[in-house]
Amino acid sequence: EPEVTQTPSHQVTQMGQEVILRCVPISNHLYFYWYRQILGQKVEFLVSFYNNEISEKSEIFDDQFSVERPDGSNFTLKIRSTKLEDSAMYFCASRDLERGEQFFGPGTRLTVL
């Protein structure tokens, strides 16, 4: 069964450093999403991406964040200068054109020291 994959599973970085989180959505999906989940809290939306552009973003997704689909398979989230409060699980999700269901990856745990 096709699935969303994410790398790395755990990323540790120093405050102020740039990080890139990578996702490979399900191959025939066209909508891509990034969510984050701070430990013990609910999942929060960051950004959605369709047709090579951002279609929606939340207040969390400020100028420090960017997304890119550099090729036909990868979808990346970049945090330019990480802050302590960026520590969270980051989930990538994708969905196809017809169904509303979003399929989630296993997540990347980001720890900012």
Add this chain to the structure above:
Amino acid sequence: GESVGLHLPTLSVQEGDNSIINCAYSNSASDYFIWYKQESGKGPQFIIDIRSNMDKRQGQRVTVLLNKTVKHLSLQIAATQPGDSAVYFCAETSPTGRRALTFGSGTRLQVQP
């Protein structure tokens, strides 16, 4: 702002019993609801969905009930098994599913053997 929230943070049931997890939403325009299951260290996993033109939908061992009058939905799990132990989130999005998911805060289901 609009929110999707859960009544109980933790639900403990005996193996074999039925479980009921509740969720309240505040956006009367909400049209499409999804229940996700999240096991420890994993991403949210789709369980079942329901659109606002329905009151009930059944899957394998799971049933979702929607009461639009009081803006409440529930997830019923029949014959709960140890493998059902997880955090359960309700989420809401637009009918097409294009809008980002708004998640509730989650209920932890603990199944006692």
